[in-house]
Amino acid sequence: MELPRYHRLRGPYYRLEGRACPGCSRRFVPPRSVCPTCKSGGLRPFAFCGRATLYSWSHVLQPARGFASMAPYTVGMVRLEEGPLVSAQLADADGVELAVGMPLEMVTRKIRDADEHGYIVYGYKFRPLLMATRPRP
Amino acid sequence: MRDVSVIGVGQTPVGEHWDRSLRDLAVEAIAEARRDAGVDRVDALYVGNMLSGELAGQENVATLVADAAGLLPKEALKIEAACASGGAVLRAAYLAVACGAHDYVLAVGVEKMTDVLTDGVTAALALAADADYEAAHGITFAALNAILMRRYMHEHRASHEDFAPFSINAHRNAALNPCAMYRQPITLEDFIRSPIVADPINILDSAGISDGAAALLVCPASEARRARRPPVRITGSACATDTLGLAERTDPLVWQAVADSARLACGQAKLKPKDIDLFELHDAFTIVSVLSLEACGFADRGSALKLAAEGRIALEGDIPICTLGGLKGRGHPVGASGTYQLVETALQLRGEAGPAQVKGASIGMAQSVGGSGSVAITHILQV
């Protein structure tokens, strides 16, 4: 990834920073500048709490260029507590029996092989919530 | 707006053309479409292509093709809408003729994918997804569709095996198409044993990387009788869009752009889905066939698998799909696939589909989808 592009993405990538719509209170990550629901502009920064549930997932056996050292890895779509769905890699999922609806939390991890520029790209991933911190039923 | 007809079609076989370049393939399809029409005149050339820059190191590809095909100094433009580029290029040609800017326009879709190794093609195809929020996280195109498929299986209590009839149907029909890449029929056993790409998606759920070009010559319907072959009217042409990122939809299993483009095209043609005799849909993955049939109104939500299991998608069924193999069986040279679908639909309506002929077909729908349902282009052709 090109350095300026990575720099631009540091808010969402490191801290899951998105936007909140002042018109209808919808929240977005990736950040948007116009709300697709109520067409308001002036969306404000919004930090998501990082808690989520699993919507669906896949184990990638045929990786794209730039992800060979990580294969096989798990990707998924997660439903953030504040509403939106996000696509991300799942971390610490080896040996865990995944299930739709299971609780997850955000962690910041290396998300791809080092490319020709040599630096490491970090970003959000979601991991199954540790048993100890899982709310009791 | 003027009525527009397709008066000539041409296609190269789909395959791994090691000895032929992007320009060779495009020139062959164009020559065949012009020969088929028996009309010399061409006012403009539109080239549908997704990945020439990434996979062939070549942009400015419309000029390249115009030059190679002997069409200089005519207008030539590249049209890109990811995997829907082939549908988009006919839409561009249709608009140019309908509005009166040009009379005779060639639409050619071409893609050359097999020069590059699989990991490079996988990365290139992911360019249709959101670069920062999907592709950069290693979420391949197959993985996005796999996420959808698993969710669909969860919501509708389906098994992976339930998707097999789509792949089996595509291969059965491809065996009847001399231009198809995968001409061997497959069994349920083959489907179950096929290697996983991104679970639950396996190789037989997925359309294959390939090379090919297909072309259509269009003109005002009022002049179409000049052509050698029976003209095919374009009675519907519509494009609709949805969020680039799959996760940004209210419900990722509802492909709204697909639904909207089909509804608009049917509205223009004053038709309902039940009037359609055959549907060339964008079966890049079996789950895409399912979501497209449901979005377009051929099946209720959650019931497209039943449609396939009952054989209703077969050539003799009430809604035949992928009649000459679809993306799965014919092969999926991405930017060209839409033009193959349209050429095949035209051949069906002309009664020239050989052993794959849908009896009495007079209305066909062809639909190209780019990204994970982020852009959809639907055409309705009639004789």
Ligand SMILES: [Zn+2]
């Ligand atoms: Zn809003």
